Amino acid sequence: MRLLPVQEAVGMVLGHDMTEIIPGEHKKVAFKKGHIITEEEIPRFLNMGKEHIFIMEFNEGDLHENDAAIRMAKAAAGKGVTFSEPKEGKVSLLSKYPGLLKVNYRALDDINSVDDIMFATLHTNQLVEGNTVIAGTRIIPLVTKEEKIKSIERICSDKYPIVQVLPLQNKKVGIVTTGNEVFYKRIEDKFGPVIRSKFDKLGCTVEKQVFAKDDSEYIAASIKSLIEEGVELITVTGGMSVDPDDVTPLGIKKAGADIVSYGAPTLPGAMFLLSYINDIPVLGLPGCVMYNKITIFDLVIPRLLAGEKVTKNDIVKFGHGGMCLQCKECRYPNCSFGKGGLY
Known part of the structure; x- marks a missing residue:
């Protein structure tokens, strides 16, 4: 460049690219890279505050910002990710469809440790809609050495993919609703409709809901009956606290479940239980899932639907960022809830 x-x-x-900003009107590219400058355009450049211009002159091994950004985006993009044309030296990565965003954040550190390079993403493990901007990359100067971009491409190749979007599976869901008060129809079930609504929004089908009294053997039998009918994920609602009549965790255990975690470092959601019977997740959901808009449910279920096996370590990591602020206007997932503890 000269x-x-x-x-x-x-x-x-x-x-x-040269950007023109007119406050209250627009911010847009006035002249694109490769434009041939005319004498008539000089006043506009000056009005834009551009008294000096970079003219393209490359030395051997140089790479322009646009070309560098395209190569980095292409190297990092995994399943379910596409990318834009460069604009002002930046390329945006976008989701092809709704799903769970996965970011290799350790590899991202390696990328951003290279001089002249920046690569920013949304937080990993969050749901994104289709055609959502999930990352952006560029070089800091107008020109960098191609060898630096090659080093980024090597990192991406060794640790591929850096950014991907996993589609959610349409799992068959079963619900076991516990509690004598509901089983004997003393009160109307309020939990089931909430769970159905949540799964509907995630593209899943609730195949069957059964009601169980506060008896661990009855709860275990209800879980087994749903598995026999072919469900692929089970939620057991209610009876998750420490009251004498709250026997849901024991019922889940008696059904043959391998308990991963009883308790989670999240509020709301502390009394959550995660277990598996073979490959079928069986979740004990505390009452907060019925009353609060966003809870541990919204952190764990998308990962299960994306085909991940959630571990005890995954649950432990929710603690940093596990406090929901109960905002008057919920901004989730554009907030801190569930987004800490990665390192």
């Missing part, structure tokens, strides 16, 4: 006064750049090729 720097020239704008008056001396007439007839030369612009080396990068």
Whole structure:
């Protein structure tokens, strides 16, 4: 690149996109990289505050910002990810469809440790809609050495993918609703409709809901009956606290479940239980899932639907960032809830 006064750049090729900002009106690219500058355009450049212009002149081994950003985006993009054309030197990565965003954040550290490079993403393990901007990358100067971009490509190749979106599976769901008060129809079930609504939004089908009294053997039998009918994920609602009549955890254990975690470092959601019977997740859901908009349910279920096996270590990591602020207007997932403890 060569720097020239704008008056001396007439007839030369612009080396990068030039942005025009008019407060209250627009911010847009006025002149794109490769534009041939004319004398008539000099006043506009000056009004934009551009008294000097970078003209394209490359040395051997140089790489322009646009080309560098495209190569980095292409190297990092995994399943379910596409990317935009460069704009002002930046390339955006976008989700092809709704799903669970996965970011290799350790590899991301390696990328951002290379001089001249930046690569920013949304937080890993969150749901994203289709055509959502999930990351962006560029180099800091207008030109960098190609060898630096090759080093980024090697990192991406060794630790591929850096960014991907996993589609959610349409699992068959079974619900066991516990509690004598509901079983004997003393009160109306309020938990089931909430769970159905949540799974509907995630693209899943609730195949069957059964009601169980506060008896661990009865709860275990209810869970087994749903498995026999072919469900692929079971939620057991209610009876998760420490009251004498709350026997749901024991019922889940008697059904043959391998308990991963009883308790989670999240609020709301502390009394959550995660277990598996073979490969079928069986979840004990505390009452907060019925009353609170966002809970541990919303952190764990998308990962299960994306085909992940959630571990005790995954649950432990929820503690840093596991406090929901109960905002008057919920902004989840654009908030801190469930987004700490990665390292």
